[in-house]
Amino acid sequence: MRTNAEYQSDVLIIGSGAAGLSLALKLADHAKVTVLSKSGLTEGSTLYAQGGIAAVFDEADSVEGHVADTLVAGAGLCDEDTVSFTASSAAASLNWLIDKGAPFDQVADDNGEQQYHLTKEGGHSHRRILHAADATGKVVQTTLIDNVSQHPNITLMERFNAVDLISTKQLNQATNRIVGAYVWNREAEKVEVIKARFVILATGGASKVYQYTSNPDVSSGDGIAMAWRAGCRVANMEFNQFHPTCLFHPDAKNFLLTEALRGEGAYLRHADGTRFMPSFDERAELAPRDIVARAIDFEMKRLGSDCVYLDISHKPAEFIISHFPTIYERCLKLGIDITTDPIPAVPAAHYTCGGVMTDLTGQTDMRGLYAIGEVAYTGLHGANRLASNSLLECIVFAHAAADDVLSKLHKTRKDYRIPAWDESKVTNSDEEVIIQHNWHELRLFMWDYVGIVRTTKRLERALRRVNLLQQEIDEYYSNFRVSNNLLELRNLVTVADLIIRSALERKESRGLHYTLDYPEQFDEPEPTILQPKV
Known part of the structure; x- marks a missing residue:
């Protein structure tokens, strides 16, 4: 059986998180954009990001400080030009998101004027994390969805899996560029074709490759694998970030305990209440994630423990509930009152620091193909990602890719005949x-x-x-x-x-x-x- 459905778009964006939707919005006034979502629009890593987004909004802070902290966390493997570009672009990118309606938390200063509440996380030397309580990703995702769903030039295709990229080389052309993708329509259960002048991978990371992960089920490395099969280089795939603290409970799947808990004073303890991080690093609980995760792993193996405990109960109850309402409510449903009890925690696979190699515009090795967000390797994260640089990377590189695509859009008009997907030699699985x-x-x-x-x-x-x-x-x-x-x-x-x-x-x-x-x-x-x- 051969399928016949075929779609045409100026730009195909594979992935519907912060990177993909930001890019769609930046392009949509000038191009027809199709956004492919493997599940529903809300079911991605962005939605579950708790902590916040790093950017310099405090006059006492500096871009140079943000750069320095990122380089230290990256353990000597960051690309300094990429780090400087990202940190320098952070405030403008965040102000764009704020203009779109993202309601980050604010507090009154000494003069009674409202300013953004900035928190601090591991590896940061200054308070520079914009957040919306402990559900920043949810606020960012819903804000972007509200905007893209109203734009007439954006077509949203939910419950479609990208199968493989289509290149002109496959079509026996002399040139080699990406011109579309085969996609699997999950509702109709058939493979269809989407033709596009530009294709952008915004598919997120690959933490589902591990048994224990903080990520949703959709984080299966699709973009990295497709780009590799198409001929793109990948880099630094050995650097998989394990978040030090995910909730350890049989009824809690993939629930993250944000870095901001430790940023606001939570301690890591053994079952007997003793702290252990000061013996591993002078920054104690605020050391970078790789150090904290290894320390927890070491202590669990040394003692034969199933978990460690994250304890913020020494802070006032009102402070805890106002700053971490999502975590408070989730834990309370499981019988854990975080205002009085420590929270059982274990490390879990959290973030893919490597990925598809790109330049500062998101362009990959293949013409017509871009990669932005967690799927990409830009050199920003090096050997370890600094907390709250992930959502930032999504917005910054969505803007950079949009500028580059728009500069080339009018030069790329050739249409290619793409063969339909051929299922004549396969059968339904019985195993x-x-x-x-x-x-x-x-x-x-x-x-x-x-x-x-x-x-x-x-x-x-x-x-x-x-x-x-x-x-x-x-x-x-x-x-x-x-x-x-x-x-x-x-x-x-x-x-x-x-x-x-x-x-x-x-x-x-x-x-x-x-x-x-x-x-x-x-x-x-x-x-x-x-x-x-x-």
Whole structure:
């Protein structure tokens, strides 16, 4: 059976979080934009971001200070030009978001005038985090949705999976640029074509490759895998950030305990109430995430504990409830009163610091293809991401990509005939259990062998297993019709392979990559860059 549905757009944006929707809004006055959302518009990592967005809004703070903190957190692997560009663009990008209606928290100053309430998080030397209580991502996402849903030039396509990018090389053209994508319509259960003059990947990260993650189910590395298959380089895939504190409770899936808790004075304790972070780092609970996560991992393994405890109960109850209403209500439903009780917490995979290589406009190695947000590697995060730089990166690079796309839009008008998806040689699967088994095996060995603390032996063991899984999944993909689980598993196994290979290449411990076999650091570190064979 061959499908016939085909859509045409000036710009196709794959992903509907802060990066994708910001870009859509920046482009829509000048171009026809299609936004592809794998699930509903609200179901992405942006919605669940609690802490806030970093930007210099305090006269006592400085862009140079923001740059310096980012470079320190990045452990010697940040690109300084990218860091300076991002920090310098932060205030303007945030003011754009505020103009769109984002209601960040404000307080009265000494003169009774309202100013933005700025909080402080781990790794920051100054209060520079704009936030909306402890649900900043939700406010940002809903604000952007309100705006894009009203724009006549934006078409929103929910419950569509991107399958693969389409290049002119595949169409036997002399040039090689991206001209669209095959997408799976989850409602109609068929693959369709979206043709576009420019395609932007805004698909987020790949933390679902791990058994325990703070991310929603959609974070399956789709954009990274598709770009790799299309011929784009990826970089620094070994640097997977594990958030130190996710709620440890059998009835709480993926619930994050924001960095801002520690920023406002929460302590990490053992079950007996003793603190342990001061013995690991002079910054104690405000050390960068990689240090805090490793400390928790070490203490849990040393004591055989299931979790540690995050305790802010020494602060006034009114302060806690007003600053962290979402966490307070969620925990209370589980029988934990955070105004009086410590919160059980464990680390979980949280953020992908590497990704598809781009320049400062979001342009990838492939003409016509951009990547922005967590899917991209710009050099901003280095070996570890500074807290609250993630949403900032989404907005800043959405604006940069929009400017570049608009400068080229009138020069790119050629139309290409794209063949429909051919399903004539595949059948419906009668062995869905294979997908479920491989899914579980992949996420488990990634957690056990490629987690917070690594060894060469563990990584080699993981590489052997991922190679076998790739063969099985490729064979399965060739013989059966696509489904959501199959598409995600295919992408996750690709990303897992990239993570493992990158980790094996780095013969040092730096930032989020910590290996017992190479505990020292190089004097002059370089990014880990992988080149596809296409």
